[in-house]
Amino acid sequence: MNMIDIEKIRAETPACENIIHFNNAGAALMPEPVFAALISHLELERDIGGYAAAERASEELHAFYTEFAALLNAEPDEIAYVENATRAWDMAFYGLQLQAGDRVLTHASEYASNFLALLQQSKRLGFAIDVAPSDASGQLDVAAMEAMITPRTRLIAITHVPSQGGLVNPAAAVGAVARKHNLVYLLDACQSAGQIDLDVQEIGCQILAGTGRKFLRGPRGTGFLYVAKHLHNDIEPPFIDLHSAEWTGLDSYEWAPGARRFETWESFVAGKISLARAVRYAREIGLPAIQQRVTDLAASLRRELADVPGITVRDLGKQLCGTVTLTKDGEPPDELARRLEGQGINVSVTGAPYAVLDLGARGLDAVLRASVHYYNTDNEIDRFIEVIRG
Numbered sequence: 272m273n274m275i276d277i278e279k280i281r282a283e284t285p286a287c288e289n290i291i292h293f294n295n296a297g298a299a300l301m302p303e304p305v306f307a308a309l310i311s312h313l314e315l316e317r318d319i320g321g322y323a324a325a326e327r328a329s330e331e332l333h334a335f336y337t338e339f340a341a342l343l344n345a346e347p348d349e350i351a352y353v354e355n356a357t358r359a360w361d362m363a364f365y366g367l368q369l370q371a372g373d374r375v376l377t378h379a380s381e382y383a384s385n386f387l388a389l390l391q392q393s394k395r396l397g398f399a400i401d402v403a404p405s406d407a408s409g410q411l412d413v414a415a416m417e418a419m420i421t422p423r424t425r426l427i428a429i430t431h432v433p434s435q436g437g438l439v440n441p442a443a444a445v446g447a448v449a450r451k452h453n454l455v456y457l458l459d460a461c462q463s464a465g466q467i468d469l470d471v472q473e474i475g476c477q478i479l480a481g482t483g484r485k486f487l488r489g490p491r492g493t494g495f496l497y498v499a500k501h502l503h504n505d506i507e508p509p510f511i512d513l514h515s516a517e518w519t520g521l522d523s524y525e526w527a528p529g530a531r532r533f534e535t536w537e538s539f540v541a542g543k544i545s546l547a548r549a550v551r552y553a554r555e556i557g558l559p560a561i562q563q564r565v566t567d568l569a570a571s572l573r574r575e576l577a578d579v580p581g582i583t584v585r586d587l588g589k590q591l592c593g594t595v596t597l598t599k600d601g602e603p604p605d606e607l608a609r610r611l612e613g614q615g616i617n618v619s620v621t622g623a624p625y626a627v628l629d630l631g632a633r634g635l636d637a638v639l640r641a642s643v644h645y646y647n648t649d650n651e652i653d654r655f656i657e658v659i660r661g
């Protein structure tokens with residue numbers, strides 16, 4: 272495994288000099304090469320116009336597909352550019368041919384927008400939503416989930432790493448169950464892409480959605496979708512345009528080949544190019560090394576928090592990642608977040624309305640979320656602990 276050159280990485284992330292950024296689960300800091308790719312394409316658009324600029328950048332645009340294919344162990348034509356993780360997930364989910372009487376399996380850690388989409392479609396179409404229980408650690412209980420599968424179960428839709436905690440769900444074990452029962456498996460990897468080494472073959476998901484701005488360190492307004500080739504013809508994208516399909520006759524059209532059918536003609540070209548650069552940046556460092564460092568930093572943050580009076584770490588699960596959630600007696604999460612921000616430390620707060628089945632069910636109104644990335648340091652953790660103590 273590569274050693275990460277932290278000094279170089281931090282030098283390429285100039286904001287590290289001024290702030291302690293523990294909001295990587297919200298939006299991470301872009302590294303200079305990613306920022307440069309973004310700005311230089313915008314400059315090209317300014318100088319020669321958006322269409323000519325896209326033509327000149329055809330190689331960089333093509334790299335979007337090859338970079339994500341390499342990141343996920345997929346094929347380039349299984350990758351689509353979508354403006355964010357929610358719409359990427361939607362483009363696949365709303366295209367599945369679910370019917371009245373079908374059943375969909377999910378878990379309490381499911382992302383709020385995905386669960387809302389499940390609710391909306393279940394009301395429209397009449398399928399049932401089964402929420403698989405958690406095991407004693409709080410992660411999805413795979414055996415209990417398998418026991419809930421019926422002949423009408425069609426889909427497993429779960430979130431790898433939730434927004435509201437450091438839990439990593441056992442995605443590959445779920446994949447093995449999906450394969451055994453021949454179910455479509457839709458994985459939300461929005462919080463795991465960029466901090467966890469993902470391999471869609473190993474996980475066994477046929478659909479995976481993610482965003483650019485979080486642990487991948489890309490710009491805002493960017494996302495991606497993976498759909499396994501054998502499913503392309505089974506999913507009818509909910510929207511169509513002249514990029515995702517060809518108008519072949521007066522009353523006919525044909526879907527574009529590959530995952531392009533999930534895209535739209537108009538897109539944030541500079542964002543797409545710079546997200547591809549962000550993926551290359553992560554791959555150059557090495558995902559296994561990133562995963563190791565992020566996990567280690569978060570583990571030492573949790574260890575130090577355990578010694579602070581009044582602090583409760585709220586993360587569930589057996590395998591943990593870079594997101595650390597906590598509450599402090601006598602200081603509500605939003606007040607604590609404001610105090611940290613006043614000291615130059617970025618964090619975020621997740622409230623129960625964003626996680627009704629999780630935080631709501633645990634009786635937590637909100638948690639403070641401190642999410643570290645590989646460019647954070649032990650000194651930053653020490654400073655965070657100092658401020659948390661008050």
Ligand SMILES: Cc1ncc(COP(=O)(O)O)c(C=O)c1O
Pocket residue numbers: 296355356357358382384430432433434459461462481482483494
């Ligand atoms: C687990 C998870 N899934 C999906 C999303 C949605 O991502 P986006 O805002 O890019 O649509 C988020 C955003 O916080 C998330 O945490």
